Amino acid sequence: MGKRSAALVGFTEWAPQRQWDRPMFGLEACAALAAEALEDAGIEKGAVDGLVSGGLQDSPLFSPLALAEYLGIQTHFSEQVDIGGASSAGMIWRAAAAIEVGLCDTVLVLVPSTPPPPESGGEGRKMVMPPYLGGDAWGSPQSVFDIPYGLVAAAPSFALVATAYMDKYDVRPEQLAKIAVDERNSALKNPKAVFKDKPITVEDVLASPMVADPVRLLEMVMPCFGGGAVVVTNAERAKRANHRPVFVSGYGEFVSHKTVTYMQDLTVTPAKPAADQAFAMAGATRDAIDVCSFYDCFTITVLATLEDTGFVKKGQGGPWVAEHDLSFAGDFPLNTHGGQLGMGQGGAAGGLSHVIDATTQLQGRAGDRQVAKADAAYVTGVGGLMASNVGLVLEGA
Amino acid sequence: MRVEQPYAENGRPVPRRTPTSAPYLDAAREGRLHLQKCPRDGFFFYPRTRCPECLGDDWSWADTNGRGRVHSYTVDRVGLDPAQRERLPLVVAIVELDEGPRLTTNIVGCAPEDVKVGLPVEATFEDLGPETLVLFQPAS
Numbered sequence: 001m002g003k004r005s006a007a008l009v010g011f012t013e014w015a016p017q018r019q020w021d022r023p024m025f026g027l028e029a030c031a032a033l034a035a036e037a038l039e040d041a042g043i044e045k046g047a048v049d050g051l052v053s054g055g056l057q058d059s060p061l062f063s064p065l066a067l068a069e070y071l072g073i074q075t076h077f078s079e080q081v082d083i084g085g086a087s088s089a090g091m092i093w094r095a096a097a098a099i100e101v102g103l104c105d106t107v108l109v110l111v112p113s114t115p116p117p118p119e120s121g122g123e124g125r126k127m128v129m130p131p132y133l134g135g136d137a138w139g140s141p142q143s144v145f146d147i148p149y150g151l152v153a154a155a156p157s158f159a160l161v162a163t164a165y166m167d168k169y170d171v172r173p174e175q176l177a178k179i180a181v182d183e184r185n186s187a188l189k190n191p192k193a194v195f196k197d198k199p200i201t202v203e204d205v206l207a208s209p210m211v212a213d214p215v216r217l218l219e220m221v222m223p224c225f226g227g228g229a230v231v232v233t234n235a236e237r238a239k240r241a242n243h244r245p246v247f248v249s250g251y252g253e254f255v256s257h258k259t260v261t262y263m264q265d266l267t268v269t270p271a272k273p274a275a276d277q278a279f280a281m282a283g284a285t286r287d288a289i290d291v292c293s294f295y296d297c298f299t300i301t302v303l304a305t306l307e308d309t310g311f312v313k314k315g316q317g318g319p320w321v322a323e324h325d326l327s328f329a330g331d332f333p334l335n336t337h338g339g340q341l342g343m344g345q346g347g348a349a350g351g352l353s354h355v356i357d358a359t360t361q362l363q364g365r366a367g368d369r370q371v372a373k374a375d376a377a378y379v380t381g382v383g384g385l386m387a388s389n390v391g392l393v394l395e396g397a
Numbered sequence: 398m399r400v401e402q403p404y405a406e407n408g409r410p411v412p413r414r415t416p417t418s419a420p421y422l423d424a425a426r427e428g429r430l431h432l433q434k435c436p437r438d439g440f441f442f443y444p445r446t447r448c449p450e451c452l453g454d455d456w457s458w459a460d461t462n463g464r465g466r467v468h469s470y471t472v473d474r475v476g477l478d479p480a481q482r483e484r485l486p487l488v489v490a491i492v493e494l495d496e497g498p499r500l501t502t503n504i505v506g507c508a509p510e511d512v513k514v515g516l517p518v519e520a521t522f523e524d525l526g527p528e529t530l531v532l533f534q535p536a537s
Binding site: 147215 | 401415418443468475478479490501509
């Protein structure tokens with residue numbers, strides 16, 4: 001279909017855990033992730049000349065420099081991506097683009113999300129999301145206009161989108177709930193999923209506590225620790241890697257706001273312009289896609305993404321979901337790893353889980369949940385409060 | 398992680414005043430909803446040094462009529478900010494003002510079940526001590 005100059009060739013992924021018993025600094029996690037991903041790809045560390053990561057708590061400034069030093073890697077491309085949950089997918093296209101323009105040949109995408117060792121010593125710790133997401137900083141508009149009104153964390157923002165959606169279109173609670181159920185059915189086949197032993201029904205979802213109307217507890221991800229890494233390399237080196245190369249054949253990105261209040265239309269998400277850009281670049285139609293992996297912080301995110309990426313007609317997502325099986329075994333395989341809803345959100349690595357899910361399928365490594373035909377995939381990342389979106393068209397060699 | 402948000406004596410988070418937001422907060426203390434208005438693009442929110450449409454700096458401050466409609470809403474049932482737990486259930490809403498801009502607020506003066514998209518509302522003000530919140534209630 002589209003571009004064939006940069007490919008995902010290997011990865012590693014740590015099972016998300018609410019309680020993490022092996023505390024380590026971000027730099028330490030990156031070193032372990034790098035070693036594992038390179039081994040999986042069959043690529044020598046010496047070949048790496050690009051590093052992309054998110055922020056590192058232990059290196060709040062100049063983190064790409066600290067990373068190069070700690071890993072003993074000299075880079076022609078060093079990037080820190082900060083567009084919320086879309087960051088991981090954004091890292092992949094930035095790595096591919098850097099390879100395409102000839103800036104570098106092999107990029108390590110590193111997304112650690114582990115708790116640091118406590119200064120006072122001691123054991124692991126439980127994941128707690130900071131509710132203000134940085135909005136309490138001096139000078140942040142959120143600290144004046146949002147936090148005092150309780151627009152904090154993520155749930156109320158996505159709930160505001162869900163309310164607008166349900167007001168405008170025929171979307172019923174049981175239809176949204178079914179998204180969580182279908183994803184859970186895939187999670188049951190993923191040994192790394194935090195909910196691998198817990199099947200659920202639509203009734204279970206609807207009976208779970210209301211958190212922020214209309215969002216219920218089982219429609220939200222569980223925040224966890226975790227980590228992941230992906231190796232991206234040029235087409236030539238990809239031929240000699242351990243697994244089927246997965247080309248980054250098209251990509252798109254769109255950012256329009258941070259706080260949901262300022263989203264132009266609550267029922268049209270940044271997934272639309274990102275997808276239009278990505279599919280145009282890949283020269284691909286939606287029909288060519290075998291597997292989707294959509295960022296799924298909430299069920300409404302998946303419903304809106306199905307529509308805005310062009311797979312389902314606008315406004316038809318509710319009835320459509322009711323009529324299709326989204327599990328790995330179904331007619332529209334979506335988030336075959338169980339999604340973040342079923343796997344747990346391994347911090348920032350939750351976004352990377354979708355890249356790894358699609359790559360796993362395209363490389364034929366999904367085991368019990370392998371989709372029969374898996375040659376092309378579409379992956380999304382969603383960041384901020386329905387504020388940023390990255391779309392990736394991935395294609396097996 | 399260190400939290401920088403200021404809190405009122407009763408534990409509620411208060412707006413963190415900046416030089417740019419001061420006229421808005423001062424007007425709220427006097428019971429007025431006061432926004433910036435660009436001569437080309439009209440009212441905008443939140444307060445900025447430049448108009449978000451044209452980046453012009455020739456805006457002026459003007460009162461609005463304090464009325465609008467609920468654009469969307471949710472009800473926090475669990476206290477996603479623990480500092481808000483005594484206010485539960487808390488209706489967190491986006492209100493679109495008659496003048497056009499949208500803002501984040503809470504709907505008070507009615508049961509959460511009576512809040513609907515499109516509900517006409519009017520501004521009401523709550524003194525937190527250090528600062529004043531701009532809330533909305535069903536229009537009279």
